[in-house]
Amino acid sequence: MSAKTEVSLIVEKNWCKGCGICVAFCPKNVLEIKNGKVNIRDLEACIQCGQCELRCPDFAIYLGGK
């Protein structure tokens, strides 16, 4: 089983303030801002690098167990 299936990208939409930092620094273009909040555009492309979680000022996106 690959790591990809064990770990998922989770968004806490209520906390997201839509700054777009996670979108800008995602190396695989997984994320977008939709209606002022982060949205997972292409989960398949995610490599679970955790850059989004590292730099999210709102604790609104993170890698978590499925």
Next chain:
Amino acid sequence: MVEKKIKLMQGNEACVEAAITAGMKFYAGYPITPSTEIAELSAEKLPKVGGRFIQMEDEIASISAIIGASIAGVKSMTATSGPGFSLKQEGIGYAVITETPCVIVNVQRGGPSTGLPTAPGQGDIMQARWGTHGDHSIIALYPWSVKEIYDITIKAFNLSEKYRTPVILLLDEVIGHMRESIELPEADEIEIYNRKRPSCLPEDYKPYRVKEGDLVPEMAGFGEGYRFHVTGLVHGETGFPTSNSKIAEELVRRLVGKIEDNKDDIVETDEYLLDDADIAIVAFGSTARAAKSAVDTLREEGLKVGLFRPITIWPLADKQLVDLSKKVNRLVVVEMNVGQYYLEVDRVAGKYTKVDKYGRVSGELITPQEIVDFIKEV
């Protein structure tokens, strides 16, 4: 029979001895005349009882450090004089709203500003009451002898612990530097009050919750497993900031109420030959010593004069002053300022009797003869 411990002591020294007896384990201060001996003696004595002393970089740092230490669970004190007392007002307000027990000694000197560093003054009476901004109440105590400095310093710690509030101990240059023989009480004669600890488990603890019928919350210390938050912002029982108007109103009312509603417990006064007096002198600190001597002289001359001495300056001994004003024909407030406590005496007692004031701001003590002359004149 137990041999009593008699010691020749300076006022400032008695303050330190008493503070250690009361349980002081932390002192932070900054050198300033005429309070410096309190810092010097604390530096010498505290490590011997497992306590800690630090000379901070300034007066504000000193009061900030003692508040921090108290929240960490350790009884703490700082001492200063006029200019330093001005700087400490920031921290006093923080201790009021965070309900942090601590003792602030102000050995008063002549002011304003740097004023008269080595001369006595009593010009900080109103600053003790209203020096920090915002609505609040405060406890300020003012002894008049070396022995009483000892007793009242212990009382200052006890009241600060009991009511979770900063207590200001007012001294003046004369009583701070005066030496007298005092009889130290035995340990079992001294009552020590410690802050109420949480009666609940950490997960149920709310740092500013008060029980029904009580106005003082239980206090945990940092590092004891309670993990609470402290802020100088208005806060509810959880300790977290809020701008909720109802909570703000309740908080300030409770902070004032826990002191003003407990005057019977807090206020201490003393009197001398007042039973048959026509005239009562109102005085405190070193001025009261001159006033007592003036009473004796005037009595010898056949005048029925007595002395009323508030030991608790704040909250105001209004009930006692009103009672007194109904018994005498005249109140004469004598203080080393242009009339600060007088304003309060006149406010509460002025409608029942004539209130006069006699003051001096030259840095010289008011002499018994001056008081005698003034009273004969009026």
Next chain:
Amino acid sequence: MPSQLVNEYFRTENLPHIWCPGCGNGIVTRAIVKAIDNLGLNKDEICVVSGIGCSSRASGYLDFNTIHTTHGRALAFATGIKLAKPNLEVIVITGDGDASAIGGNHLIHAARRNIDITTIVFNNNTYGMTGGQYSPTTPTGDKGTTAPFGNIDMNFDLCELAKAAGATYVSRSTIFTANMLIKQVENGIKNKGFSFIEALTICPTYYGRKNRKGESVDMMVYLKENAINIAAYDKLPDEQREGKFIIGEIYQSSRPEYTEEYQKIIDSFSKGV
């Protein structure tokens, strides 16, 4: 449902936080918590002390022993706490104005004493809480609401200040290089003495807007492109240093720690010496 890290160390009932969209303070706060998690410290033994300002609001969100003090005085309160209970791991969260203007005196003396406190300065180059006035770290020439014609003050290099004053661990990172920041906070906590960590963060709402620095992403890109690791910076010719700033572990040394020295005095009496 927040992440395990946030659940474990934050008072989630107080979230979302009060900071503006794109403010970097959350990134620094998370980095501090991540460092604490990596070190496996006991929450009951951690005390977070903050002053006044945007960054100082962080203490209220963290599930430790926390105290939000008066403006500039966090280190003075922290000194009292550390001396009263030396077993506590004391961490100070402060801003550039809080630490180096109103609290500048406390900063240099805490560093001089080498007291075991880890200080993290959230440097956003402005007074955010009051609406964007210039601070001691606003670059010369930049604007603030109180510097409408450009700041004529020289700005502080906070790390050089801390080093000169006696701190025994001094480092700087940015919110872009957040992993480096996490490592620095770990090393700062591990250092037995005064540790000073400058976290370069962003205020897009006031400083960014006033100085036409773009959105938060643009300000992050600026940090990314101009921060040079200390080793690389040393090798750069002067002309290429223009506009760049050093990140990394800038200074480390070892000397007696304050509370340990005081304990020796206490012990000398309890042993009857």
